[in-house]
Amino acid sequence: MKPKNQRLVLIVLALAAVGGAVILAMSAMRDQAAFFYAPADVARRGLPTGDRAVRIGGMVKQGSLRRHPDGVTIDFLVGDETAHTIPVRYTGITPDLFRENSGVVAEGRFQQNGRFVASEILAKHDENYMPPEAAGERHKSETLR
Amino acid sequence: MIAEGGLAALWLAAALSLLQLFLGAAALRPGGEGLLRLVRPVAVAQGLLAGLAFLMLIWLFLRTDLSVRLVAANSHSMKPWLYKFAGAWGNHEGSMLLWVTVLAVAGGFVALLERRLPQKTLIATLAAQATIGLGFYAFLLFASNPFTCRFPVPAEGNGLNPLLQDPGLAFHPPTLYFGYVGISVAFSFAVGALITRDVGPAFARAMRPWVLGAWIFLTLGITAGSYWAYYELGWGGWWFWDPVENASLMPWLAATALLHSVTVLATRDGLRAWTIMLAVVAFSMSMIGTFLVRSGILTSVHAFAVDPRRGAFILVLLLLYIGGALALYGLRVGTVKEGSKFDFLSREGALVANNLLITVILGVVFVGTIYPLITEALGTKISVGPPYFNAAAGPVALILVAIMGAGPMLRWRRDDLAKLAGRIALPVLLGAAVLLGLVLLAPGVGILPLLGLTVALAIGAASVAPLWGRKLRRTPLFTWGMVIAHLGIAVALAGMASESAFTKETLVAARPGQAARVGPYTVRFDGVDPIAGPNWTAIEATLTAWRGENGGRFEMRPQARMFSSPPTPTSEAAIRTMLDGQLYIAIGEEDEQGRWQLRLWWKPFVTLIWLGGALVAFGGLLSLVGRLRRERKTRPNVEAEPREALA
Numbered sequence: 001m002k003p004k005n006q007r008l009v010l011i012v013l014a015l016a017a018v019g020g021a022v023i024l025a026m027s028a029m030r031d032q033a034a035f036f037y038a039p040a041d042v043a044r045r046g047l048p049t050g051d052r053a054v055r056i057g058g059m060v061k062q063g064s065l066r067r068h069p070d071g072v073t074i075d076f077l078v079g080d081e082t083a084h085t086i087p088v089r090y091t092g093i094t095p096d097l098f099r100e101n102s103g104v105v106a107e108g109r110f111q112q113n114g115r116f117v118a119s120e121i122l123a124k125h126d127e128n129y130m131p132p133e134a135a136g137e138r139h140k141s142e143t144l145r
Numbered sequence: 146m147i148a149e150g151g152l153a154a155l156w157l158a159a160a161l162s163l164l165q166l167f168l169g170a171a172a173l174r175p176g177g178e179g180l181l182r183l184v185r186p187v188a189v190a191q192g193l194l195a196g197l198a199f200l201m202l203i204w205l206f207l208r209t210d211l212s213v214r215l216v217a218a219n220s221h222s223m224k225p226w227l228y229k230f231a232g233a234w235g236n237h238e239g240s241m242l243l244w245v246t247v248l249a250v251a252g253g254f255v256a257l258l259e260r261r262l263p264q265k266t267l268i269a270t271l272a273a274q275a276t277i278g279l280g281f282y283a284f285l286l287f288a289s290n291p292f293t294c295r296f297p298v299p300a301e302g303n304g305l306n307p308l309l310q311d312p313g314l315a316f317h318p319p320t321l322y323f324g325y326v327g328i329s330v331a332f333s334f335a336v337g338a339l340i341t342r343d344v345g346p347a348f349a350r351a352m353r354p355w356v357l358g359a360w361i362f363l364t365l366g367i368t369a370g371s372y373w374a375y376y377e378l379g380w381g382g383w384w385f386w387d388p389v390e391n392a393s394l395m396p397w398l399a400a401t402a403l404l405h406s407v408t409v410l411a412t413r414d415g416l417r418a419w420t421i422m423l424a425v426v427a428f429s430m431s432m433i434g435t436f437l438v439r440s441g442i443l444t445s446v447h448a449f450a451v452d453p454r455r456g457a458f459i460l461v462l463l464l465l466y467i468g469g470a471l472a473l474y475g476l477r478v479g480t481v482k483e484g485s486k487f488d489f490l491s492r493e494g495a496l497v498a499n500n501l502l503i504t505v506i507l508g509v510v511f512v513g514t515i516y517p518l519i520t521e522a523l524g525t526k527i528s529v530g531p532p533y534f535n536a537a538a539g540p541v542a543l544i545l546v547a548i549m550g551a552g553p554m555l556r557w558r559r560d561d562l563a564k565l566a567g568r569i570a571l572p573v574l575l576g577a578a579v580l581l582g583l584v585l586l587a588p589g590v591g592i593l594p595l596l597g598l599t600v601a602l603a604i605g606a607a608s609v610a611p612l613w614g615r616k617l618r619r620t621p622l623f624t625w626g627m628v629i630a631h632l633g634i635a636v637a638l639a640g641m642a643s644e645s646a647f648t649k650e651t652l653v654a655a656r657p658g659q660a661a662r663v664g665p666y667t668v669r670f671d672g673v674d675p676i677a678g679p680n681w682t683a684i685e686a687t688l689t690a691w692r693g694e695n696g697g698r699f700e701m702r703p704q705a706r707m708f709s710s711p712p713t714p715t716s717e718a719a720i721r722t723m724l725d726g727q728l729y730i731a732i733g734e735e736d737e738q739g740r741w742q743l744r745l746w747w748k749p750f751v752t753l754i755w756l757g758g759a760l761v762a763f764g765g766l767l768s769l770v771g772r773l774r775r776e777r778k779t780r781p782n783v784e785a786e787p788r789e790a791l792a
Contacts (some may be wrong), residue, residue: 014419015665017502017508024541025513070654071653071738079612093733097713
């Protein structure tokens with residue numbers, strides 16, 4: 001193989017690799033990317049179709065936190081500025097800063113009846129920290145008003 | 146007064162970097178040769194001044210000088226001294242000052258120590274280095290001045306985020322910054338070589354130690370950050386595909402590719418344009434990493450800045466640098482001469498495959514990290530999490546690792562397929578045996594962990610193959626380095642696969658005296674006690690654990706801590722390391738009936754993940770020492786790199 005050809009082949013391979021990466025990323029993204037729902041989105045868009053993992057976020061409603069007798073399962077409502085709420089169930093230890101009237105993001109699946117079964121409650125790192133999605137929600141609603 | 150001194154030193158350093166840029170540019174013009182020898186001293190002085198400014202900031206933190214706004218906002222007189230010291234970079238302004246200090250000091254070292262490059266290329270390198278530094282000096286002085294004073298002086302500081310009050314903090318940020326900055330030095334070399342049209346083995350040999358050093362620090366930083374997340378967050382996970390983690394992974398991937406291609410360039414004079422391109426990409430990735438972490442786009446423990454002006458400032462810097470680098474590359478790549486050629490079935494071919502696959506993984510991680518930010522800016526929110534990254538990057542990574550096992554057994558230039566098959570037969574057979582054994586003995590293991598374990602064992606064997614039939618005492622240090630680094634990858638992969646395949650988890654609400662089982666262990670909850678530390682109080686649970694029916698008993702004490710300033714709860718997991726894994730216990734809350742939530746994990750061989758990371762870094766270190774020693778020996782005749790030199 002001539003050197004010139006070799007360089008050409010390498011360039012083609014590199015482009016193919018990058019293109020492959022983008023195709024791979026996009027197809028995986030379509031299947032796997034969890035879409036984010038705020039309570040108002042559920043009311044507007046309806047439940048996500050198919051059995052897909054999604055994220056929800058908002059504020060844990062004051063007075064809605066209820067513990068099950070098994071000691072490790074909790075139910076609570078996630079609300080936002082609108083009147084809509086999402087009922088959430090989670091089994092596990094909640095992050096250190098999980099409490100009523102504070103921001104939360106949960107990953108999991110919706111059941112047919114609209115209840116969200118969380119597989120993970122995302123940790124908040126400190127009292128100033130707001131999950132990006134929830135912070136975005138709040139920010140948007142602040143700027144819109 | 147100390148604050149004013151620090152600020153003055155910082156301004157002087159910034160002015161010197163401007164001078165360094167102009168002197169460098171003037172010296173490279175025809176007739177400017179007289180200025181050449183002025184650039185080195187300026188670079189050294191700039192490094193000294195930036196270092197001085199940083200020392201002043203540390204001094205302010207050690208004294209808890211509350212008249213300085215930054216100290217008042219982030220420190221507290223009651224804090225242990227280690228966290229006063231490390232607190233100097235546990236905040237936005239201080240960490241940016243650390244960044245620029247490392248950059249300036251590295252530039253000083255280049256100016257002092259680099260003697261192999263032609264002088265003009267070196268001067269161009271230092272000028273490029275000054276250009277990078279200038280942007281960050283401007284950012285510090287105009288948008289995040291660490292030395293601002295406040296009046297009236299408050300009685301007490303606000304304290305440091307308790308999650309950061311961990312010995313890991315003292316080392317994690319500097320380690321990563323050494324990595325980022327090392328890459329920027331490598332990039333400056335590439336720019337210098339492009340400007341003077343001098344891309345060749347001499348340039349590659351000058352750049353290689355910086356790439357290698359940066360890569361070692363990035364490896365250590367990522368490994369330490371992963372272990373920190375594992376034990377400090379109390380979630381039992383070691384990698385979350387968090388954008389901040391990706392911000393350090395992407396430069397590491399690019400540096401790994403660069404490290405391998407620069408070796409081809411240094412020893413075989415191949416892959417010239419590609420190596421320069423990788424230097425540009427690696428630099429862009431470390432800039433994007435800094436941008437992601439420091440701009441406040443991501444809110445996390447790393448994002449100290451929430452001032453949108455700062456984000457915009459860094460974004461502009463990012464666009465200028467990456468755009469400038471790509472433009473220079475586009476303009477000058479045509480002048481880079483063709484390197485020597487090789488067969489595709491050869492060591493070079495395997496390294497090209499390595500580079501391409503790493504590029505694919507880098508692309509996948511990049512898209513997964515950046516795409517959600519872009520869609521969010523456009524109004525749609527999506528969250529990209531572990532399922533995406535594992536599905537898209539996992540298989541490619543396995544192929545990459547498999548090639549890594551075979552690569553070192555190939556000869557340079559050209560090789561024979563039949564001979565290669567003979568050499569890799571043993572590892573392949575071993576891998577097949579492991580696969581068969583796992584399928585028969587442990588059904589129900591996921592496909593990725595299954596393949597992960599298989600590949601890990603096969604390449605574990607393959608990676609030591611380059612030592613077969615050699616006299617171990619006479620094997621060059623850098624060959625040992627390669628073998629150990631590759632072995633480290635195999636070890637880490639085995640840990641990851643084992644952790645995801647065999648972890649056992651139990652979640653209970655227990656009263657004192659109750660016991661629960663997790664994996665081979667029985668854990669009895671004995672009760673809780675209140676305890677107090679220097680700046681926190683805690684509920685400490687006492688648990689007794691034993692293995693099997695009547696193994697030796699030992700105590701574990703997880704805590705739920707409450708820090709006093711700022712008031713923040715954290716969870717301190719109790720971890721017991723055994724030869725074959727870790728028992729990990731975190732405590733949650735008490736319910737109305739007096740039961741405590743306990744989360745128990747048994748994680749077989751999880752420690753291999755970080756042991757592997759440490760091995761990789763150690764391999765890199767051996768390789769670096771080996772290279773430097775070899776180069777000192779051969780300096781009189783730099784052109785003659787020994788033929789059998791390996792990556």
